[in-house]
Amino acid sequence: MTMPEQKKAVVPRLRFPEFRNAGPWEVKRLGDMCDMQAGSFIKASEIRLVPEAGLNPCYGGNGLRGYTKSFTHIGRFPLIGRQGAYSGNVQLAQGRFHATEHAVVVTPKQSTNIDFLFFLLIRGELSRLATGQAQPGLSVASLNSVSIPFPALPEQQKIADCLSSLDELIELQAKKLEALKAHKKGLMQQLFPREGETTPRLRFPEFRDAGPWEVKRLGEVACEFSDGDWIESKDQSPDGIRLIQTGNIGLGKFIDNTEKARFISEETFERLSCSEVFPGDLLISRLPDPAGRCCLIPNIGKRMITAVDCTIVRFDLKQAHPYFCLSYCQTDQYFKEVAARSAGSTRTRISRQNLADVRVPLPTLPEQQKIADCLSSLDELIELQAKKLEALKAHKKGLMQQLFPQEIDL
Template identity: 30%
Template sequence: MTKIEKKKAPTLRFPEFTDDWEERKFADFIDVKSGKDYKHLNSGPIPVYGTGGYMLSVDRALSDIDAIGIGRKGTIDKPYLLKAPFWTVDTLFYAVPKQNIDLQFSLSIFKKINWKKFDESTGVPSLSKTVINSVGASVPCYEEQQKIGSFFKQLDKTIALHQRKLDLLKEQKKGYLQKMFPKNGEKVPELRFAGFADDWDVRKFGELYKKVNEKNDLSFGKDRVISVANMYFKDTGNIRSDDAYMKTYNIFRTGDIAFEGNRSKHFAYGRFVENTIGDGIVSHVFDVFRPIQQFDLNYWKYAIHNERVMGPILMTATTSSTMMTNLVAKDFLKRAILVPSYSEQETIGSFFKQLDDNIALHQRKLDLLKEQKKGFLQKMFV
């Protein structure tokens, strides 16, 4: 019986191309060049790139030809396009396509490969020219390369456009969070909706919230355990469910706030989060506070999580340890905060909710585009 050789072609292809792709080594179609030290150069208009991207600008170019940057040390799995003229440091190779090899097509091949599996080091990830040159890849005719390269170039432009829109929305939100809450010493915010003119009220937290220690009486199972860090119901797989353990949890009801003491660059004194996802339970290590009066949940979600608002308050109501901050509840309840009227709370809360919904929509679109690109990279290459 004659063995039928499998055709060397991708599963998804432009209809005008039917020939087999040719199996080649990177050395056959890419010239890998080394970066160099730039410290002897003067400042100028030529960008210098490292594994993390742009670093600074100098007065000389290492290359006047567009190329692909690929890490020699450190970040070895994030290849990216280098527009000439440019200079690269010695931790970043730059790969120049040889004759009849399309740059954008080559970039897509570089992005498709899992470079981490070629790591030669037991410490800092490393690649060598020898390893890169030895990697195999299937290559079509130049015309098909151009068509594929152009397709992915346009897809990357669309992804970059959505990323810029998303980044802009997030920056706008940061600006609104700064301007729609009063600064220290002020009684009204810098930016305000029409129809509201009264000063915000000064209220102690003890007038607004009470500390609660409502233990789980087994009315909540492990499917209602809430992650305070990210505010979602946890995966039940790794949660103990014996009665004694489940009784250690504190009940965390809708509208309650909980203090999380993990330090981060954004929340140096810990932070509060509000429960807007439904009644559940949290670990006993979290202090839980319940509102005494009616609040707009959307407004308080942003007010209570705004470091500019809460940072000065928490600075005087927490004690520090190496990795965590601990809330002194009696001190916290004595601290004061500015509070707008309920109708203004509703207006501000609705505004930020719509803004967050818009951000989430753009994030989903961006994630979908990135997933589609992954699929095309799988199906449009051999």
């Protein structure tokens, strides 16, 4: 926004009742509302990755870099990333900390609420002000000259309180999600045998006397164990049979990037003699990151194939329960073995044959079913909590678009 635009009435679309007749926000130079100064250089050798007594947080342009003995500030300050891919990134630092030269420390003046300013800077999407192509950057001078609308201090406080409360709720829900994930990980460590052992530490009562588990090769418990197809750009079409790519395979979950979906026609499927993927198949990415990650394929309402760097595993249901095997293929023990069987100096990958030789510990089918039911119930809780968290983040984003004027877009 340029300075001549100050005469235009600037008001947000959503306003708290007590401020609806308070008049328009006033457009001011950012440099008139706060002081901005880049942090201080620190040697990489002086930064520790793990917190220790006597060390202070060290912030760069992209957030926390580590911990160091020195400090540049005490208090609560918004920080703006000023160099590289994270130019314009905004974070809030508090307490005693060291800000590096890649971060601009923002000190509000008397008529500016620090939390309001923090949210205002986020809403302003300062990255759009970065200059330079190879190494984009933001200068303090360019930030000072930005014109941005401000309300009176009481309205700033009201907006800051509202958004800070939402942030607290988001943080609480994020902690709940992490606690669920940690609980699942700890439970899996108990439900599957340790490396070199054949019985788990935790067993459901009805299986405590069922004897040791059997160890089999992954390829041994599948009735189909094959790679996907080599599909070139010229083979693709606007619609038809869905091509499942490595990017669709997450850590135990299917990532349906519909906007990046690729397809081939029925004719191409026949011409290339493609291998069809069916709902319930396990797809394993043989490429990082990490190699060996996998997911069970849901019913997406279309026929499917997959890329050549994915392995299709269709389990022999008389030997192996798909969800049980999916769960095992998320353990540290599984990924450790995949890494040991992988090759490549710059980009490691695992061959289909080596993947087939990965060992899978198997109890009887009833016990597999019991473990699968337990872990799938936990996964449902985790998914529900993740959706709740995303909904809160979306609500906050929408609220910020309403609480700040459209004219804040720089």
